[in-house]
Amino acid sequence: xxxxxxxxxxxxxxxxxxxxxxxxxxxxxxxxxxxxxxxxxxxxxxxxxxxxxxxxxxxxxxxxxxxxxxxxxxxxxxxxxxxxxxxxxxxxxxxxxxxxxxxxxxxxxxxxxxxxxxxxxxxxxxxxxxxxxxxxxxxxxxxxxxxxxxxxxxxxxxxxxxxxxxxxxxxxxxxxxxxxxxxxxxxxxxxxxxxxxxxxxxxxxxxxxxxxxxxxxxxxxxxxxxxxxxxxxxxxxxxxxxxxxxxxxxxxxxxxxxxxxxxxxxxxxxxxxxxxxxxxxxxxxxxxxxxxxxxxxxxxxxxxxxxxxxxxxxxxxxxxxxxxxxxxxxxxxxxxxxxxxxxxxxxxxxxxxxxxxxxxxxxxxxxxxxxxxxxxxxxxxxxxxxxxxxxxxxxxxxxxxxxxxxxxxxxxxxxxxxxxxxxxxxxxxxxxxxxxxxxxxxxxxxxxxxxxxxxxxxxxxxxxxxxxxxxxxxxxxxxxxxxxxxxxxxxxxxxxxxxxxxxxxxxxxxxxxxxxxxxxxxxxxxxxxxxxxxxxxxxxxxxxxxxxxxxxxxxxxxxxxxxxxxxxxxxxxxxxxxxxxxxxxxxxxxxxxxxxxxxxxxxxxxxxxxxxxxxxxx
Ligand code: PEP
Ligand code: MG
Numbered sequence: 001x002x003x004x005x006x007x008x009x010x011x012x013x014x015x016x017x018x019x020x021x022x023x024x025x026x027x028x029x030x031x032x033x034x035x036x037x038x039x040x041x042x043x044x045x046x047x048x049x050x051x052x053x054x055x056x057x058x059x060x061x062x063x064x065x066x067x068x069x070x071x072x073x074x075x076x077x078x079x080x081x082x083x084x085x086x087x088x089x090x091x092x093x094x095x096x097x098x099x100x101x102x103x104x105x106x107x108x109x110x111x112x113x114x115x116x117x118x119x120x121x122x123x124x125x126x127x128x129x130x131x132x133x134x135x136x137x138x139x140x141x142x143x144x145x146x147x148x149x150x151x152x153x154x155x156x157x158x159x160x161x162x163x164x165x166x167x168x169x170x171x172x173x174x175x176x177x178x179x180x181x182x183x184x185x186x187x188x189x190x191x192x193x194x195x196x197x198x199x200x201x202x203x204x205x206x207x208x209x210x211x212x213x214x215x216x217x218x219x220x221x222x223x224x225x226x227x228x229x230x231x232x233x234x235x236x237x238x239x240x241x242x243x244x245x246x247x248x249x250x251x252x253x254x255x256x257x258x259x260x261x262x263x264x265x266x267x268x269x270x271x272x273x274x275x276x277x278x279x280x281x282x283x284x285x286x287x288x289x290x291x292x293x294x295x296x297x298x299x300x301x302x303x304x305x306x307x308x309x310x311x312x313x314x315x316x317x318x319x320x321x322x323x324x325x326x327x328x329x330x331x332x333x334x335x336x337x338x339x340x341x342x343x344x345x346x347x348x349x350x351x352x353x354x355x356x357x358x359x360x361x362x363x364x365x366x367x368x369x370x371x372x373x374x375x376x377x378x379x380x381x382x383x384x385x386x387x388x389x390x391x392x393x394x395x396x397x398x399x400x401x402x403x404x405x406x407x408x409x410x411x412x413x414x415x416x417x418x419x420x421x422x423x424x425x426x427x428x429x430x431x432x433x434x435x436x437x438x439x440x441x442x443x444x445x446x447x448x449x450x451x452x453x454x455x456x457x458x459x460x461x462x463x464x465x466x467x468x469x470x471x472x473x474x475x476x477x478x479x480x481x482x483x484x485x486x487x488x489x490x491x492x493x494x495x496x497x498x499x500x501x502x503x504x505x506x507x508x509x510x511x512x513x514x515x516x517x518x519x520x521x522x523x524x525x526x527x528x529x530x531x532x533x534x535x536x537x538x539x540x541x542x543x544x545x546x547x548x549x550x551x552x553x554x555x556x557x558x559x560x561x562x563x564x565x566x567x568x569x570x571x572x573x574x575x576x577x578x579x580x581x582x583x584x585x586x587x588x589x590x591x592x593x594x595x596x597x598x599x600x601x602x603x604x605x606x607x608x609x610x611x612x613x614x615x616x617x618x
Contacts (some may be wrong), residue, residue, distance in 0.1 A: 038270045044220060044245035045511050046265035047231030049568075051282045052197055052218025052240045053271075056258045058145075058249055059189055059200035066141040066178070066254035071133070079133050083140040086180040091120055093176060112169070120173055125151075141181050145253035148174040153250040167250065192216070197258050199249060199267075205229035205380055206343035209316065213237055218260035220245055220267045226514050227494045227505025227544065229379050233339075235544075235566045236316050238323075242267050244508025263618050289615070293571035297328040301563075301574045303556065305581040310562040311574055312368070314542055318356050321363040323567035328574075331368035331425070333564020334490065334542040335360060337413065338376045347409070353416030361424040368425040370490070370540075370564075371417050372469070373410065373442075375399045375431040379506045394498065399432035404441055414449040418460035427465040429490060434474045436481055443485075471495035471543075476524045483535035490564065491528055493543025497521050516545040517605060518598035522554070526593070529559040540564050549616050550605050552576040557589025572616065579612050 055069075071079050094117045102110030119125070125147060132143035152170040155163055189198065192215035201222045203211075208230045211219070216239060224230055224243030234241035240262035252258065252269050259268040259279050268275060301311035312333030313324035324332060340348045340356055361369050377398025403410035417428055430442045443466055453460045470476060471492030482489070493516055498505040500521050503513045515521070525541075532539035540562035545551050547565030549572050555563070556577065565573055588608050595601045610617045 039272050039275060040251060040269040042245050042248050042267045044242040044265050044267060045226050045508060046262045047226055047243050048234035048239055048241035049262045050240035050286055051263065051279050052260045053276060053279050054195050054197045054217045056252055056254055056256045057189065057196040057198050058252060058254045059198050066145060068139045069142045069255040070137050071139050073137060076134055079140050080130060082181065083129060083133065086177055087120060089180045090176045091117060094120065116169055116173055141178055142253060142255050144177050144181065145174060149250050149253055156250055197260055199252060201249060203230050205233050208233040209339060210343055220260050222247055222249060223508055225504065225506040225508050225511050227498060232544065233316060235568065236320055238568050244511055293575060296571055296574050301577050303577055303580055303582050307582050309577045311570060312564040313567045313570060314564050318359040320567060321360050327567055327570040329570055332360060332364060333370055333540050335369060335371045336375065337372060338374050338380050341376060342380060350412050350416050353413055354419050357416055357420035358423055361420050361426055364424060366424055368427060370427045370429050372429045372431050373413055374403050377402050394504065400430050400438055400442055407445065410445055411449050414446055415453065418449060418453055418464065419458060421461035421464045422459045427467060427488065429467045429469060431469045432471055433468040434472045436478065439468055439485060470528050472499045473524060476528045479528055479531040483532060483537040486537060488538040489532050491525060491539065491541040491543060493541065493545040496524060496543065500524060515598035515602065516551060517602035519596060519601065522593060526558050533559050538562065547573060549573060549576045550609055553580055553585045553588045553608055554592050554605055556582060557585035576613060
């Protein structure tokens with residue numbers, strides 16, 4: 001079970017201390033004012049390390065930022081007037097909608113909007129808003145958001161299902177009112193001007209990829225699991241993130257101070273002064289540790305007894321190559337090319353593919369670049385609503401299956417990869433291969449494309465190394481046959497865990513069952529490594545497990561010598577490798593494999609790492 005708890009700090013209710021305004025008119029609140037002690041700690045799943053402290057942007061219901069929380073004392077009358085106008089404009093809008101719906105669908109449906117109008121014009125609400133602005137000097141936006149969210153929360157907590165759903169109506173009113181209040185000053189998620197922490201029900205991998213690296217300091221979502229691609233993208237972007245928090249958006253308003261603690265999977269709403277100070281100290285510690293690890297950049301990844309380890313980076317976007325190079329990566333072990341499609345309005349052309357690949361290959365200056373062909377489908381869907389009847393997308397038409405069903409799309413990508421293959425050490429990798437036939441089919445298409453390019457006189461490397469991901473148990477079980485056909489292998493633990501344990505990697509409700517240390521997963525990894533090593537076939541691991549130092553010792557002990565990790569994890573994994581001997585790791589692996597459940601194994605591995613590198617374990 002996900003450990004969820006809420007802590008409400010005791011103390012007098014007061015005014016929020018933190019003014020986040022960047023406008024000249026605001027910030028009248030003295031810093032000495034007592035913090036509103038309504039701190040709330042929520043437990044989720046930390047998926048991208050680091051800590052962020054800042055002002056909330058509640059993406060789901062506003063989709064835009066409340067630019068200030070407080071107004072100057074002498075601006076109160078003007079702000080009340082602004083609220084008045086916005087309520088009137090919102091009321092007119094709702095009345096217009098009511099009339100149209102009444103005409104088109106009848107009185108019953110129009111009634112929904114009449115109820116909205118009644119809520120908006122409720123004298124009690126108006127009094128509350130006026131008081132917040134007059135007494136506490138809240139901005140009308142902040143006051144509206146806080147008051148309406150409190151109402152929504154009351155509805156949500158009602159046992160009656162029908163009434164609980166009315167919370168949605170209140171969010172709708174909030175959204176309309178905020179739109180009218182902010183008018184031209186609306187700052188949307190896509191065009192931020194100052195730092196925020198994004199809080200959302202869900203973020204798709206492509207929405208995450210489009211977050212501003214400059215201004216989004218962290219994010220937290222109500223849903224989402226530990227292996228989701230949203231999590232992976234956040235880690236790639238080096239944004240602290242917590243997913244699977246459960247419902248909390250009605251407890252928070254845009255502009256509230258929040259903390260996202262990606263190391264411990266915590267989201268803290270309305271933190272008190274002491275907590276903020278502690279976390280600001282943590283942010284500084286993180287920065288110092290990263291600086292210390294930077295000194296490893298030019299040292300090789302090798303064990304203390306001199307066994308060389310290949311340590312490459314995983315990327316989703318060409319820009320991430322810089323993060324790999326600056327950390328001394330040995331190459332790109334996994335380039336997730338599907339992100340060229342996600343978020344794109346139209347299907348990428350061969351030239352779009354080629355430009356991205358050639359940039360990566362050139363920037364890696366002769367070091368290996370493993371380009372994985374499209375792994376679309378499952379949580380990397382082009383559009384969520386695309387096929388509502390689709391069940392079990394993880395078991396459906398995804399990944400290599402999708403490429404083999406869409407040959408023009410597959411060939412376009414292969415042409416671009418092959419054209420880029422003359423610019424450096426390019427290798428092609430097929431994802432989610434489950435059967436020999438699938439691999440052979442994919443290889444045949446590749447051979448066909450090579451022939452076409454040769455006929456057209458377009459340079460390419462006809463002997464480009466071809467490998468496959470090992471991410472379904474069937475591939476492990478058939479590994480003795482695959483090793484005769486592939487040039488290299490890469491173990492994708494994110495999916496291997498999902499398919500071995502039948503646990504959706506994106507679902508928070510089964511997150512505690514998604515465990516890389518499960519003995520069944522470890523046995524499959526051991527089998528894959530033994531078979532590949534015996535055959536002399538290079539085998540890498542590119543799932544998130546390889547970037548978590550807790551698993552470095554067992555993986556080295558089981559025979560892994562090639563790791564491909566999220567760029568930010570390169571220094572830590574290098575440090576771990578350099579601190580242990582292979583013999584020591586073999587002993588750890590042997591002991592771990594004797595234990596019978598994932599929880600015990602994980603805790604044993606954590607203890608062993610702590611003995612070697614205490615600072616690496618939280
Ligand atoms: C994996 O499954 O481990 C993997 C690396 O691929 P992805 O996370 O893109 O599915
Ligand atoms: Mg995968």
